[in-house]
Amino acid sequence: MTQCFWELQHRADDLLRQGRYEEAAPVVRAALAEATASSRVGIQMAVALNNAGYLYAKLGPCGEARTALLRSMAFGKRSAPLEWME
Helix, strand or coil, rough: CCCCCHHHHHHHHHHCCCCHHHHHHHHHHHHHHHHHHHHCCCCHHHHHHHHHHHHHHHCCCHHHCCCCHHHHHHHHHHCCCHHCCC
């Protein structure tokens, strides 16, 4: 059974805040995959891409970090504010 997106995202956030980037990488990738597989990719995709961008900025490559962060902003702008409440 796959973990819920938000469970993965919270785990990724915890690891990133602690500076445990190598350990966070598979969790960030799993959250991104879960967001991609979701039928609702708005805010979940924005959050997942933001964490991926942060991780790439710390571990490299910087080009991928920039791409992920720009994509995160694009998804965030398209997301409805009420989606946060669901």
